[in-house]
Amino acid sequence: MANQNLTSTGAIVPMRNELAYRTTSIAPWSAVVAGGFVTAALWLVLHLFGMGVGLTTIEPDAPGTLAGLGVGVGVWSSIAPVIALFAGGAIASRFAPTPNRVNRMIHGALVWALASLAALAAMYAVGASPVGASPVGASPVGGQVADGERATLAGLGIAAGDLLGPINQRLQAEGEAAVTATSVETAALEVLATSVDAGQLDRADLVQALARDTALTRGDAEDVATTIEARWRAVTRRAADHAARTRRAALHAATSTGQAMMWLALALLAGLGAALGGALLTGRHDRRRVDVDRGGRGFRATPAR
Numbered sequence: 001m002a003n004q005n006l007t008s009t010g011a012i013v014p015m016r017n018e019l020a021y022r023t024t025s026i027a028p029w030s031a032v033v034a035g036g037f038v039t040a041a042l043w044l045v046l047h048l049f050g051m052g053v054g055l056t057t058i059e060p061d062a063p064g065t066l067a068g069l070g071v072g073v074g075v076w077s078s079i080a081p082v083i084a085l086f087a088g089g090a091i092a093s094r095f096a097p098t099p100n101r102v103n104r105m106i107h108g109a110l111v112w113a114l115a116s117l118a119a120l121a122a123m124y125a126v127g128a129s130p131v132g133a134s135p136v137g138a139s140p141v142g143g144q145v146a147d148g149e150r151a152t153l154a155g156l157g158i159a160a161g162d163l164l165g166p167i168n169q170r171l172q173a174e175g176e177a178a179v180t181a182t183s184v185e186t187a188a189l190e191v192l193a194t195s196v197d198a199g200q201l202d203r204a205d206l207v208q209a210l211a212r213d214t215a216l217t218r219g220d221a222e223d224v225a226t227t228i229e230a231r232w233r234a235v236t237r238r239a240a241d242h243a244a245r246t247r248r249a250a251l252h253a254a255t256s257t258g259q260a261m262m263w264l265a266l267a268l269l270a271g272l273g274a275a276l277g278g279a280l281l282t283g284r285h286d287r288r289r290v291d292v293d294r295g296g297r298g299f300r301a302t303p304a305r
Helices: 029-056 065-095 101-128 160-173 181-198 203-213 218-280
Strands: 004-006 012-014 018-021 285-292 300-303
Touching: 029 065, 029 101, 065 101, 065 218, 101 218, 160 181, 160 218, 181 203, 181 218, 203 218
Parallel strands: none
Antiparallel strands: 004 012, 018 285, 285 300
């Protein structure tokens, strides 16, 4: 019978110096979590230390030091997690039963995965919070005009009363009734709404609507339409410029985000290497394999394969 000896009397006794295996999991999560906590704590301490050193180098009379601070913080932010993951991998490998090099590397990789997911979750939480949100994206750009605003004279920045001032003065001098601002606004409203949908202002339709629905003469309607058209073109051009700037900013942000993601991936890979290296430096004994004497006493660790 395996791992047993039969005596002359038929009694079964354990084999001397046989190998007994404890039923301990190859990857105990207690060791992995311990390594993760060590990684997080050391990462935070190193990050705070680097930020503190960087801030003390700022010279109030030399604004150029801010550029150097940004570079230094970026470099240290890449080094700190590597050091922390090296320590975390070493702790996890030391506390866990690691029968061979592969298992030690597995423990280091698990610590790296746990720490990386926690860091990414923290970064996402900060980015999604109001504090981490970009002020540029949260506030409108000055001079932006919505399409709905261009459908009214007020949205174009035109006061109908001021527009009709010279015309009404002339009409009153001639003994004619003044043209009301409300009638002009109503006549222009339909044409402006149609122009927003079409993307351009039809001046002929605007002149016809003003002459038909108001007390303006054909000539006065032409003058009013000219003023409205000029303002329409200025506002539309400003809106187009704003849209172009927004697209360029979005493309620039996408490019910057892509570069940041590439550097983050490289940093995570470097952290994985550090965690594996720390795990390989510890756990040189297989704590699952023990020698058992005949009486089941005297457990002694043996070197791993």
